[in-house]
Structure formats: structure tokens, C-alpha cells
Amino acid sequence: xxxxxxxSIINSKNISWESDQLLVFLVENNRxxxxxxxxxxxxGNNINNIIENASFSFKFGQDLLVxxxxxxxxxxxxxxxxxxxxxYEKLGGILFSKIDxxxxxxxxxxxxxxxxxxxxxxxxxxxxxxxxxxxxxxLKYKEKNKINSKKIEYVKVLKKEKKILEQQLxxxxxxxxxxxxxxxxxxxxxxxxxxQEFVNQITSLEKIGIExxxxxxKNMVELGMHALLGVGRGSAEKSYLVVxxxxxxxxxxxxxxxxxxxxxxxxxxxxxxxxxxxxxxKEDMGGAGIVVGAMKAIALQKVKRNVIGVVGxxxxxxxxxxxxxxxxxxxMSGKTIEILNxxxxxxxxxADALYYTIKKFKPDFVIDxxxxxxxxxxALGKERAGLFSNDENLSDYIFxxxxxxxxxxxxxxxxxxxxxxxxSKIADLKNIGTPEGSxxxxxxxxxxxxxxxxxxxxxxxxxxxxxxxxxTHSGGATGWGVRLLFEIAKNNYRF
Numbered sequence: 001x002x003x004x005x006x007x008s009i010i011n012s013k014n015i016s017w018e019s020d021q022l023l024v025f026l027v028e029n030n031r032x033x034x035x036x037x038x039x040x041x042x043x044g045n046n047i048n049n050i051i052e053n054a055s056f057s058f059k060f061g062q063d064l065l066v067x068x069x070x071x072x073x074x075x076x077x078x079x080x081x082x083x084x085x086x087x088y089e090k091l092g093g094i095l096f097s098k099i100d101x102x103x104x105x106x107x108x109x110x111x112x113x114x115x116x117x118x119x120x121x122x123x124x125x126x127x128x129x130x131x132x133x134x135x136x137x138x139l140k141y142k143e144k145n146k147i148n149s150k151k152i153e154y155v156k157v158l159k160k161e162k163k164i165l166e167q168q169l170x171x172x173x174x175x176x177x178x179x180x181x182x183x184x185x186x187x188x189x190x191x192x193x194x195x196q197e198f199v200n201q202i203t204s205l206e207k208i209g210i211e212x213x214x215x216x217x218k219n220m221v222e223l224g225m226h227a228l229l230g231v232g233r234g235s236a237e238k239s240y241l242v243v244x245x246x247x248x249x250x251x252x253x254x255x256x257x258x259x260x261x262x263x264x265x266x267x268x269x270x271x272x273x274x275x276x277x278x279x280x281x282k283e284d285m286g287g288a289g290i291v292v293g294a295m296k297a298i299a300l301q302k303v304k305r306n307v308i309g310v311v312g313x314x315x316x317x318x319x320x321x322x323x324x325x326x327x328x329x330x331x332m333s334g335k336t337i338e339i340l341n342x343x344x345x346x347x348x349x350x351a352d353a354l355y356y357t358i359k360k361f362k363p364d365f366v367i368d369x370x371x372x373x374x375x376x377x378x379a380l381g382k383e384r385a386g387l388f389s390n391d392e393n394l395s396d397y398i399f400x401x402x403x404x405x406x407x408x409x410x411x412x413x414x415x416x417x418x419x420x421x422x423x424s425k426i427a428d429l430k431n432i433g434t435p436e437g438s439x440x441x442x443x444x445x446x447x448x449x450x451x452x453x454x455x456x457x458x459x460x461x462x463x464x465x466x467x468x469x470x471x472t473h474s475g476g477a478t479g480w481g482v483r484l485l486f487e488i489a490k491n492n493y494r495f
């Protein structure tokens with residue numbers, strides 16, 4: 001729930017030099033511009049003297065606030081080295097943090113950079129993307145009188161040409177809407193975001209053109225989805241499988257698919273977690289949250305591609321009806337699974353969700369996302385998701401896309417020996433293997449349900465939540481992965 005920021009693009013005639021609260025000059029040197037001169041003539045301030053006395057050196061993210069009797073200006077350093085799009089986004093996040101501390105509700109951004117018009121558009125659009133990403137906060141359950149009412153509300157940008165920048169800002173807003181939706185879902189407490197409420201949140205996407213189909217427990221019994229259904233047996237909440245269809249290329253029969261694990265709360269079932277291990281388990285629906293957020297962004301942007309999003313929504317709780325260690329369940333694929341640990345539940349949800357998706361929609365490729373194992377955090381920390389795949393080209397593409405947008409992944413091995421450790425003596429498979437390499441074994445388990453379809457599994461346990469504050473993130477749910485799936489769909493990998 002980022003603050004509602006209004007953006008507009010104005011020309012020099014619309015600047016209120018004497019009434020605008022704050023003028024932000026994006027600067028890389030002290031070369032005067034017509035706008036600097038205009039401000040100086042109205043205020044009597046000598047910018048060069050102020051810069052020299054304040055030892056302002058135009059470094060990346062450095063700022064200098066100058067107040068006058070009429071208004072204020074903020075000199076905001078761009079730096080002189082070559083930058084990437086991500087640098088511009090980080091600069092925008094730094095700018096938001098500064099404005100947020102100053103308490104201005106309205107600002108006008110003026111670029112003093114000596115670059116081409118096209119470069120200006122890229123810099124400003126990415127800067128505003130970072131600005132808005134940093135604005136996000138989840139305050140739904142705070143008392144209203146304790147919420148900071150001094151947040152910025154209106155950003156104006158001085159530009160000669162409006163059309164191209166407006167298009168880029170529109171793309172920003174579509175992407176941000178998906179990221180913020182994913183963050184909201186992940187922040188929600190489990191007593192609100194039950195599987196049924198998750199279904200309600202997803203069906204709200206029908207108004208933007210996504211076709212929604214909800215499979216209830218009766219439907220799933222008829223399909224033989226006893227792996228997924230077994231996970232939810234101990235909960236008073238019903239389980240669901242939700243299909244989202246975006247028909248961006250109606251003349252094509254091809255599609256791609258994203259599948260997400262949506263365990264709305266994971267107690268571990270009868271293999272009960274420790275109290276400390278349960279604290280963060282509202283986040284166990286993070287994979288589904290990514291898929292839903294990506295589908296929203298894809299639909300808003302009207303991406304010209306057919307994309308299927310599927311999420312399995314369950315709650316894993318202990319009760320007299322709960323699945324037991326030692327049980328054997330039959331998946332939709334026909335493969336039987338010996339349950340040795342009821343806390344290894346996400347792979348059971350995905351087993352049926354993946355098989356159903358591939359059988360019904362025959363996607364060109366499928367990517368699943370799940371907060372599947374704590375072991376992936378031990379391996380990669382909270383900086384990268386684990387990437388497992390049966391298709392080296394797809395794996396490379398996901399990796400390279402992630403590098404460009406800092407939705408970072410790391411390719412993990414898929415040697416046959418890991419899959420052999422998931423074979424049961426009394427069933428086709430078992431749901432846990434040995435402690436060593438358990439993230440890889442979990443991925444190998446999933447591979448049994450994808451056949452020859454090009455497939456990638458992203459273990460996102462470490463990246464859906466981060467308390468570390470960065471230039472564009474203020475802590476908590478990250479929205480990681482929404483942008484990755486959006487870019488993969490938008491860039492038409494394969495076809």
C-alpha cells in the first residue's frame with residue numbers, strides 16, 4: 001500500500017517559481033541553466049557561492065537544501081560516472097527518503113543534466129520508479145492518528161516533450177501495481193489472508209481482463225489432487241486451486257505458465273514447527289503472491305502474450321484430521337507419495353498444481369515459485385533465489401534477466417543422484433530425502449511432475465522477505481520476482 005502519489009509532467013510555463021514548495025534540481029556539475037538563473041533572480045541567492053561554502057560536490061545521492069523567503073530548492077547529486085537503469089532507480093529511492101524526512105507534500109523535479117532527450121526520459125522514468133518503490137509501506141493495521149500525515153502527495157516533472165515519458169511512467173505504474181499487490185498479500189496476517197480470502201483477492205483481477213477459474217475441494221477430488229488436498233486436511237479452512245488466464249495473444253495457441261505455492265500459514269502440520277519457526281510462516285504463500293502480482297502487472301500492461309497463472313492455496317495445520325507421517329497419498333499424476341514429514345508440504349501442493357497446469361494448458365515452458373526450503377537460505381542467503389531447471393536455455397534466460405533487474409537467482413545442480421534420494425521403498429516417491437542437499441532433492445521431487453516440458457523451479461524462501469533496508473526497499477515483503485516474471489512475459493522469450 002504505497003502512498004498515493006500523483007505525477008504530472010509540466011513545461012516551464014507551469015512552474016510556480018514563487019509558490020512551489022520545493023524545486024529539486026538533479027545536477028551533475030555547477031553549470032548554470034536557465035532554470036537556475038530564474039530561481040536566482042527571484043530569490044537573490046547565488047547558487048555557486050552556496051555550493052562552494054557547503055562543499056557540495058555533486059556526488060551520487062548527495063543533497064543540499066537551500067531555503068529562501070519564497071520557497072526552497074534541493075540540489076540533488078547525480079554524480080559523474082556512467083550509470084545503469086538500476087542506478088537511476090536507486091537514486092530515486094534515495095530522493096524519496098530525503099523528501100520524506102523533509103516533510104514536503106509537493107515537489108517539482110528539474111533536470112540539469114546535459115544529456116539527450118531520450119536519455120533524459122530514461123533517467124527520469126527510472127528515477128521515478130525507484131521513488132515510488134521506496135514510498136511503499138504497509139499501514140493497514142495502524143491507528144490512523146499514528147500514521148505520518150506529512151507524506152509527499154504530488155510530484156511534478158519539468159520536461160519539454162511529454163508523450164514518451166508519459167508512456168514510460170504508465171509502464172512504471174503497471175509494474176508497481178503488481179509489485180505492491182504482491183507485497184500487500186505477503187504482509188497480510190494469516191487470520192485475514194486465509195485461502196478463501198486469497199481467492200477473493202485474486203477474483204478482483206477479473207475487472208482488468210484476467211479470466212479466473214476457481215477449483216474447490218470437490219473439483220480437486222474429482223481430478224485426483226490428493227497430494228495438494230492432503231496438506232489442507234488438518235485445517236478448518238478449505239483448499240483451492242486458482243487459475244488465472246491472460247489472453248494477450250488471442251490468435252496464438254501458445255502460452256507460458258507460472259505456478260505458485262500458496263500456503264497461507266504453515267504450522268508444519270503434525271510435524272509441528274518450533275514457536276520461533278512458526279513466526280514468519282504467513283510468508284509461506286510468497287510464491288503464489290509473486291505469481292498473482294505478476295499476472296496483475298501483465299494484464300495492466302496488456303502484454304501481447306498468453307500467460308497462465310496457477311496457485312495452490314492451502315493452510316497446513318495440526319488436527320485429528322491432519323495428514324500423518326507415514327501416510328501415502330496419490331497425486332493427480334498417478335504417482336504415490338509417502339509422507340515422512342508433514343512440514344515438507346509445499347512440494348505436495350506444487351506436485352498437483354504443476355501436473356494439472358501442464359496437462360491442461362500444455363505451456364511452452366512453466367516456471368514455479370515457492371518458499372520451499374530453509375536450506376536454500378543456508379546455501380544462498382537472502383540475496384538470491386535458487387534456480388533449478390531441466391532446460392539450460394530457459395535457465396540461462398532467467399538468470400540473465402534477473403541480473404539486469406536485480407531479481408537475482410543462482411543456478412543449482414540437478415544431478416540424477418538427488419532425485420534417487422526421493423524414491424520410496426513402499427511408494428513411488430517420498431516427500432523428504434536426506435538432510436544434505438535438501439533444496440536440490442526438493443526440486444528433483446518436483447521434476448517428477450513436469451514430464452518433458454521445459455521447466456524451472458525458483459526456491460524463493462530467502463528473498464520474499466527482507467528486513468534489510470536498501471535504496472528502494474524499506475523492509476518487509478520485497479515483491480521479489482514480480483518484475484522477473486513480468487519481464488519474461490513481456491520480452492517474448494522463445495516465441
